[in-house]
Amino acid sequence: MKFKGENILEFTENFPDDLSCLQYLSDIKWSGGYKCKRCGHTKYTVRKKNLAKDCNRCHHIESPTANTMFHRLRFGIRKAFTIVFEMSATTKGLSASQVSKRYGISRTTAWTFMHKIRSAMGSSGKHKLKADVQVDEFVFGGKETMKQGRCKDSKKKKLIGAVELTESGKIKRVYFKKIEDYSSKSLSKIFDSHISIEAQVYTDKWTGYIPIGKRFNIEQKYSDKGGSMKQMHTIIHQVKSWLRNVYSWVHEAHIEKYLAEYSFRINRSIYKRTIFHNLISRIVMAKPITYQSIKIST
Numbered sequence: 294m295k296f297k298g299e300n301i302l303e304f305t306e307n308f309p310d311d312l313s314c315l316q317y318l319s320d321i322k323w324s325g326g327y328k329c330k331r332c333g334h335t336k337y338t339v340r341k342k343n344l345a346k347d348c349n350r351c352h353h354i355e356s357p358t359a360n361t362m363f364h365r366l367r368f369g370i371r372k373a374f375t376i377v378f379e380m381s382a383t384t385k386g387l388s389a390s391q392v393s394k395r396y397g398i399s400r401t402t403a404w405t406f407m408h409k410i411r412s413a414m415g416s417s418g419k420h421k422l423k424a425d426v427q428v429d430e431f432v433f434g435g436k437e438t439m440k441q442g443r444c445k446d447s448k449k450k451k452l453i454g455a456v457e458l459t460e461s462g463k464i465k466r467v468y469f470k471k472i473e474d475y476s477s478k479s480l481s482k483i484f485d486s487h488i489s490i491e492a493q494v495y496t497d498k499w500t501g502y503i504p505i506g507k508r509f510n511i512e513q514k515y516s517d518k519g520g521s522m523k524q525m526h527t528i529i530h531q532v533k534s535w536l537r538n539v540y541s542w543v544h545e546a547h548i549e550k551y552l553a554e555y556s557f558r559i560n561r562s563i564y565k566r567t568i569f570h571n572l573i574s575r576i577v578m579a580k581p582i583t584y585q586s587i588k589i590s591t
């Protein structure tokens with residue numbers, strides 16, 4: 294049964310213990326039927342202790358968390374479920390130190406786990422932005438200045454965002470990418486990953502967009518101090534203040550994951566009731582990630 298809603302009491306009633314969480318994972322993991330990973334046999338016995346499946350032919354044992362992002366979890370599965378629930382339901386975002394205190398786990402463990410969840414929030418790239426789409430670049434970090442235009446400050450992270458609008462001009466979906474510079478090649482990244490070639494795209498007059506206009510429908514307008522792309526600038530303003538408030542310091546290499554977290558919630562705000570189930574399903578289907586692969590050597 295799919296868990297629906299954002300109510301924390303209903304959530305805890307639904308998942309009173311580790312076994313109920315494992316059952317939920319097991320239902321998702323083997324929703325298409327069980328097949329032994331080692332020998333391909335389809336008959337099994339369930340171990341009551343952890344709901345692992347024991348192959349009736351070769352006795353290979355597979356737990357509901359094996360080969361998923363929950364593999365080798367350093368704390369209880371129920372804790373993990375609750376953190377995922379909080380990350381999916383919150384609009385403000387959670388920091389690793391908050392999670393560390395609230396769940397009694399180390400800050401590193403919390404940080405690593407949360408980054409795994411963030412990578413599960415990343416877009417599949419299958420649902421490209423359509424209709425009216427606004428694209429603009431912005432910077433984050435370093436000293437904030439009021440200066441407009443393309444900044445050369447190397448401490449600032451350069452980003453590009455694309456927002457899809459509804460027919461009535463409301464923000465529908467949004468994606469971001471980190472860029473190295475403002476060349477056509479860098480700007481193309483967001484077009485190629487997230488924008489449909491049928492979309493009507495609006496940008497400012499920057500010449501870097503001209504070559505991309507050969508492949509996409511782009512209309513370039515004077516930026517008019519942000520007035521011509523109001524929705525895009527609202528999003529830029531919001532995402533910057535969200536990043537600043539929740540995460541005091543964001544490493545360059547991780548910024549896309551934080552932006553993915555932000556997009557994930559915006560893009561699913563009309564499906565809020567199933568956002569937890571959707572996220573858990575992604576975690577089950579995703580391959581395990583290690584701390585080493587997330588960590589950055591400094």
Ligand SMILES: [Zn+2]
Pocket residue numbers: 329330331332333334348349350351352353
């Ligand atoms: Zn087997």
